[in-house]
Amino acid sequence: MLAGSDPYQYQPGFGNHFSSEALEGALPVGQNTPQVCPYGLYAEQLSGTAFTVGRSGNQRSWLYRIRPSAVHRPFEPYSRGAHGVVGTFDAAASVATPTQIRWLPFPIPDGADVDFVDGMRTIGGAGDTALKNGLAVHIYTATTSMGRRAFCNSDGDLLIVPQQGRLAITTEFGPIMAAPNEIVVIQRGMRFSVALPDGPSRGYILEVFDGHFELPDLGPIGANGLANPRDFQTPTASYEFTSDEWEIVNKYQGELFSARQDHSPFDVVAWHGNYAPYKYDLACFAAINSVSFDHVDPSIFTVLTCKSAHPGTAVADFVIFPPRYEVQQRTFRPPYFHRNCMSEFMGLIHGEYEAKKGGFLPGGASLHSMMTPHGPDARTVELATSRELVPGRVADGTQAFMFESMFQLRLTRWAAEHTQRDHSYYKAWEAIPATFDPTRKVQ
Numbered sequence: 416m417l418a419g420s421d422p423y424q425y426q427p428g429f430g431n432h433f434s435s436e437a438l439e440g441a442l443p444v445g446q447n448t449p450q451v452c453p454y455g456l457y458a459e460q461l462s463g464t465a466f467t468v469g470r471s472g473n474q475r476s477w478l479y480r481i482r483p484s485a486v487h488r489p490f491e492p493y494s495r496g497a498h499g500v501v502g503t504f505d506a507a508a509s510v511a512t513p514t515q516i517r518w519l520p521f522p523i524p525d526g527a528d529v530d531f532v533d534g535m536r537t538i539g540g541a542g543d544t545a546l547k548n549g550l551a552v553h554i555y556t557a558t559t560s561m562g563r564r565a566f567c568n569s570d571g572d573l574l575i576v577p578q579q580g581r582l583a584i585t586t587e588f589g590p591i592m593a594a595p596n597e598i599v600v601i602q603r604g605m606r607f608s609v610a611l612p613d614g615p616s617r618g619y620i621l622e623v624f625d626g627h628f629e630l631p632d633l634g635p636i637g638a639n640g641l642a643n644p645r646d647f648q649t650p651t652a653s654y655e656f657t658s659d660e661w662e663i664v665n666k667y668q669g670e671l672f673s674a675r676q677d678h679s680p681f682d683v684v685a686w687h688g689n690y691a692p693y694k695y696d697l698a699c700f701a702a703i704n705s706v707s708f709d710h711v712d713p714s715i716f717t718v719l720t721c722k723s724a725h726p727g728t729a730v731a732d733f734v735i736f737p738p739r740y741e742v743q744q745r746t747f748r749p750p751y752f753h754r755n756c757m758s759e760f761m762g763l764i765h766g767e768y769e770a771k772k773g774g775f776l777p778g779g780a781s782l783h784s785m786m787t788p789h790g791p792d793a794r795t796v797e798l799a800t801s802r803e804l805v806p807g808r809v810a811d812g813t814q815a816f817m818f819e820s821m822f823q824l825r826l827t828r829w830a831a832e833h834t835q836r837d838h839s840y841y842k843a844w845e846a847i848p849a850t851f852d853p854t855r856k857v858q
């Protein structure tokens with residue numbers, strides 16, 4: 416990187432075999448592990464899949480760094496305050512409820528210095544990190560940068576959805592700046608440190624304990640549309656060479672551990688491979704929908720999917736509800752009433768969600784669990800059944816999203832008993848009248 420140039424340089428593409436060097440010639444030529452690497456760097460492989468996974472699914476990167484990551488003092492249990500991260504969702508650690516759940520915006524601590532790691536709280540999840548089966552949903556509320564602290568998650572991949580405040584993320588692969596309406600994916604094992612250029616910040620995190628996010632198949636849509644691969648952005652190598660004291664906070668089996676080292680974890684001078692973090696601007700999403708009639712299932716707005724072993728059934732889909740035109744004729748246009756064999760966790764980045772124009776607020780959340788009945792609120796139903804069906808815009812200035820999962824989620828007690836839990840949420844549907852009239856068969 417040249418002095419004074421923009422540190423945020425990205426490589427476009429999804430799942431590419433990227434190459435990046437901050438110092439010309441730092442990547443070994445023609446091999447991964449020379450006897451001595453250029454500039455006296457150490458070669459270190461970071462594996463995202465088992466060595467033996469088939470070629471099309473195999474993910475790994477080679478990092479050429481000033482000191483190997485192995486150079487650190489032992490990990491000890493993390494002692495800085497009681498942390499609220501959970502990696503096992505059994506009856507001891509969490510509660511199950513099939514009721515419709517909503518939270519008003521999660522408050523950002525006032526006056527206290529809380530960074531991204533200490534401000535992370537698990538809302539709920541399923542399964543267990545040790546068996547690499549399940550997922551967790553977290554929220555972060557933070558007021559201060561991590562400084563010389565780095566976080567590393569051994570338990571799975573993190574899909575981060577900033578809702579308030581940009582995240583300036585230093586990663587081993589280079590820096591990423593992510594603003595609200597962008598998402599960042601940081602995979603298992605990657606060290607990163609979060610600074611807050613805008614001060615108090617909040618956002619959502621989806622963690623998958625197995626697999627990786629991929630672009631959904633497009634089927635009859637064809638070769639283009641939805642999230643296009645070239646709009647994903649992976650950072651470029653950037654390093655620091657210091658003997659400063661750093662703390663590495665490692666989430667392992669849902670617990671936090673801390674180790675100290677006298678060098679920066681961000682000392683990767685060059686790297687190559689296809690296991691690398693990325694960001695994506697949700698405004699790049701090329702939405703596709705019905706141009707004739709009927710409400711299309713929200714899977715049409717899938718940005719990324721983490722597949723399970725059951726074809727077509729996701730560990731987790733990341734789905735958005737982007738600004739778009741709505742043109743369907745003779746159609747109840749809002750989300751339909753339904754009971755789903757998947758779990759639906761929703762959040763709102765900004766604006767108002769089309770099915771609930773009040774109560775579901777930016778920085779808040781809702782959970783409609785497996786088979787929990789839900790749909791548009793009474794006001795939305797009233798408007799949608801009486802309005803003239805002219806072409807119109809929907810969701811302008813708005814961005815809601817959904818983490819949809821095949822798993823049954825359990826809530827942490829923190830989330831279930833949170834003061835922001837909206838116990839009157841059920842009233843959203845209370846005023847929906849019975850309009851049934853056996854003498855009036857009009858469609």
Ligand SMILES: O=C(O)Cc1cc(O)ccc1O
Binds near residue numbers: 711753759770817
């Ligand atoms: O429940 C929700 O609000 C999400 C949702 C939106 C939609 O358009 C169709 C189905 C669905 O679950």
Ligand SMILES: [Fe+2]
Binds near residue numbers: 753755759783789
């Ligand atoms: Fe739904």
